[in-house]
Amino acid sequence: xxxxxxxxxxxxxxxxxxxxxxxxxxxxxxxxxxxxxxxxxxxxxxxxxxxxxxxxxxxxxxxxxxxxxxxxxxxxxxxxxxxxxxxxxxxxxxxxxxxxxxxxxxxxxxxxxxxxxxxxxxxxxx
Numbered sequence: 001x002x003x004x005x006x007x008x009x010x011x012x013x014x015x016x017x018x019x020x021x022x023x024x025x026x027x028x029x030x031x032x033x034x035x036x037x038x039x040x041x042x043x044x045x046x047x048x049x050x051x052x053x054x055x056x057x058x059x060x061x062x063x064x065x066x067x068x069x070x071x072x073x074x075x076x077x078x079x080x081x082x083x084x085x086x087x088x089x090x091x092x093x094x095x096x097x098x099x100x101x102x103x104x105x106x107x108x109x110x111x112x113x114x115x116x117x118x119x120x121x122x123x124x125x126x
Contacts, residue, residue, distance in 0.1 A: 089097070
């Protein structure tokens, strides 16, 4: 009775897996799965996907850096674009925030002044 091709293939892969564990050279998907650490297998081999190939040196016209003025103009343009995305406060919101900051600074100043007086008085007792 002849075995189906699928069964033969599975047995061949099983042999490849056992050969990979024993240190022999195995071929196929099963051998690759054995060679990866367990964490990498569980993560789907993310290290290989996320790493980049080493950068190749650029030759020709692209190797020359852009003139300094072009980079400065590009930078200023990008700054302008980003500033247009900012939600600026209204005059009312700005005044209210300023008042809150001034009050918080006054309270902190009074707190520090009181402790300064207390420590000066305690040092005077010594």
